[in-house]
Amino acid sequence: MKKILLILVINMIAHVSYSQQFDSRLEQHFGKDKLIFWQKNYPDSLGYYEFVIDNAFLIMDEKIVSARLGDEKVKEIE
Template sequence: MKCGRYLLIFILIGIFSKTYAQNQDLKKLQQAFGNERFNYLQSHHPDSLEYYKFVCENGFRITDKKYAKPEEISKASLISLPESCFKSGKIDISSINIFLLPVEFLPNENHSYSIEGTDYLLILHSKDYLQRKFSSKPH
């Protein structure tokens, strides 16, 4: 019986965290696109909104330069993240709104950015990679 309670609690925590993350992504999109465009997408193109949410969650990764490929470092452009993207001096990935940053998703290759004042890279996945990943995920 105790095992069943723990399982139920674990499942509920999983559901609530996923819902919270999705709501955060919607807030990021609303902030980036503005209310009018966001509402238009929500009512006329919900599939596009789902794709943009996917990009919020999966469009980039942060990596320590010591683990990066040499070409990722040599090709990296410099980018400055807003202070809101840092908590206790560390990068808070969940606070990054990729649509508000001056970045460019390339069609067929990843694009690296050296994060100013850190030893980290922000690596944008290519548009092609994101399309393939989005198409393969269960909807």
């Protein structure tokens, strides 16, 4: 029983300490003050943006990507 309680306490501490750090991409775009405001008042919105930043992808024309990255990089991605 003590082991289970210890594991739960450690897990809760890790979860709380991790949840106070924002994604650096969100912080760079919105600023830390706005993210803190969202965390307190609109946690669902903050969760939405975190989901989008983790799961989003960009669809681009192959010619544009080739011009930006070079043909060799495009072939590696494919």
